[in-house]
Amino acid sequence: MISNGEAGLCELxxxxxxAVQKDFPLTSHPFKEMAKQVGLNEEQFILRVxxxxxxxxxxxLGGVFDSKKLGxxxxxxxxxxxxxxxxxxxxxxxxxxxxxxxxxxxxxxxLWFTLVIPTPSKLEETLQAVQKYxxxxxxxxxxxxKLFKIGVNFKI
Amino acid sequence: xxxxxxxxxxxxxxxxxxxxxxxxxxxxSELELxxxxxxxxxxxxxxxxxLRRIGAVLYHQRAGYEANSMCAWQVPAVxxxxxxxxxxxxxxxxxxxxxxxxxDWPYNLFTMIHGRNRExxxxxxxxxxxxxxxxxxxxxxxxxEFKKASMDYFPRE
Numbered sequence: 001m002i003s004n005g006e007a008g009l010c011e012l013x014x015x016x017x018x019a020v021q022k023d024f025p026l027t028s029h030p031f032k033e034m035a036k037q038v039g040l041n042e043e044q045f046i047l048r049v050x051x052x053x054x055x056x057x058x059x060x061l062g063g064v065f066d067s068k069k070l071g072x073x074x075x076x077x078x079x080x081x082x083x084x085x086x087x088x089x090x091x092x093x094x095x096x097x098x099x100x101x102x103x104x105x106x107x108x109x110x111l112w113f114t115l116v117i118p119t120p121s122k123l124e125e126t127l128q129a130v131q132k133y134x135x136x137x138x139x140x141x142x143x144x145x146k147l148f149k150i151g152v153n154f155k156i
Numbered sequence: 157x158x159x160x161x162x163x164x165x166x167x168x169x170x171x172x173x174x175x176x177x178x179x180x181x182x183x184x185s186e187l188e189l190x191x192x193x194x195x196x197x198x199x200x201x202x203x204x205x206x207l208r209r210i211g212a213v214l215y216h217q218r219a220g221y222e223a224n225s226m227c228a229w230q231v232p233a234v235x236x237x238x239x240x241x242x243x244x245x246x247x248x249x250x251x252x253x254x255x256x257x258x259x260d261w262p263y264n265l266f267t268m269i270h271g272r273n274r275e276x277x278x279x280x281x282x283x284x285x286x287x288x289x290x291x292x293x294x295x296x297x298x299x300x301e302f303k304k305a306s307m308d309y310f311p312r313e
Binding site: 017020021022023024026027028029030031032042043046049050053056057058059060061062063064065066067069070071072076078090091093094098099100101102103104105106107109112113116138140141142143144145146147148149150 | 158166169170171172173175176177178179180181191195198199202204205206207208209210211212213214215226236237240241243244249250251252253254255256258260261266294295296297298299300301302303304305306307309
């Protein structure tokens, strides 16, 4: 895999990436304030953010919500899938509503996904359905019981 | 409870906010609302704890954080709080969660460890291990990403 790594980023870009990860001001001209912090004007800042987004350094600029506070429940699910069925199961899982992350991992439990869903009964229903997918040998439901730290900003 | 209007605002904010001088005004006009109203709503969402932040989510790989490793730790039940708090102090660790155990799954604390490569992640884990005394842990390296998306809470029908 080719990676730009940090090599593709100049000091200014790094400052901008650090700035946009912070909470945007809830004011009429949020980018103007952020631009000031990195020594640009509003227009220059917006242009550069567009560039960084176009280059794929920024995945999304928007709201990050607390799913629990929105009334949703979430969980992490680990599956043991027979290796020859893994891809097929993974594709079915990805299509389920509420699946946000779905990864093959190097472990006996080889497919891990996160599920955000409106009600406990929907969750139960989904897990039971997944358990019946051809190739699924075991399923672990691993909801977070206690959060010690949630997100993190990346010092670029 | 959320009103239909609040759900619409949340739904819009889950997409990209416009890269324009007055993004909140542009969002507001999409919903035929006033900028001031939307800004007040967002402040209210923050106070209610619904909105964590408005900001950028990066592609860490592109920004140099190549390895993004899930690490699971087997911590004695009586030490979970203490150890979880220590793990949370590491800047390279995010998503420090306690999760249930099963007969075939003894690991109860999870961390995401961020580094430029596996070696860096492993060095961080061994530092965490040194500081907490927990030496039973495994890395769950991802070898293939099948999906990574933001949750769409209130999709428009």
